Amino acid sequence: NFRCRSAFKLLEIDDKFRLLQPGCSVVDCGAAPGAWSQVAVQRVNSAGTAEEDAALPHGTVVGIDLLNIPPLDGAHFLSSHDVTDPVTHTKLLELLPSGRAHVILSDMAPNASGFREMDHEKLITMCLSLIDLAEKILQPGGSLVCKYWDGILAHKLQKKLSSVFSSVQTLKPNASRKDSAERYFLARMYRKTVKGS
């Protein structure tokens, strides 16, 4: 039982692209109420409950949200934390094995104002901050999945992602309402930027 239907979007993305492997370290941004983290815990085997094979490696899941996230076996939650806050980044470095994540997930969304353009810009700014987070914690070769609302600045975000990831594509999961502007960027093969280049 998932805490929220949003789980089906991540399941769909992961069934296709297999980002969440047993043993992986995952950071789930905007994790409340915790459905994506439930999917991540199962797939990376962070609770050690994989039935097929007791020898599968155990991964790590760290979820972050401004709101409270009810506890979940196999996940470590930073409730009342802002993903864009450097204090949160420092805590992540301590919680992740070797301070590294293989995958950053973001289903973050600001409180919608109802003004489409303004909400779009806010969410793009939040997504751009994930690139700073990646620079601190994402393993070379790692992946990022981030939700955005389509609009005029999506192209700018895509360009920024393409400057540090070898592969960037737009996804619209079937589980995402057809009439919504919701999209996801899947960015793979992270390569750190060389400062000053």
Ligand code: SAM
């Ligand atoms: N993926 C979640 C799940 O499956 O349960 C649902 C996420 S919900 C659509 C978006 C979440 O992003 C909200 O809980 C909101 O509090 C959170 N959020 C928005 N801005 C944030 C920020 N700056 N830092 C952390 N969380 C944030």
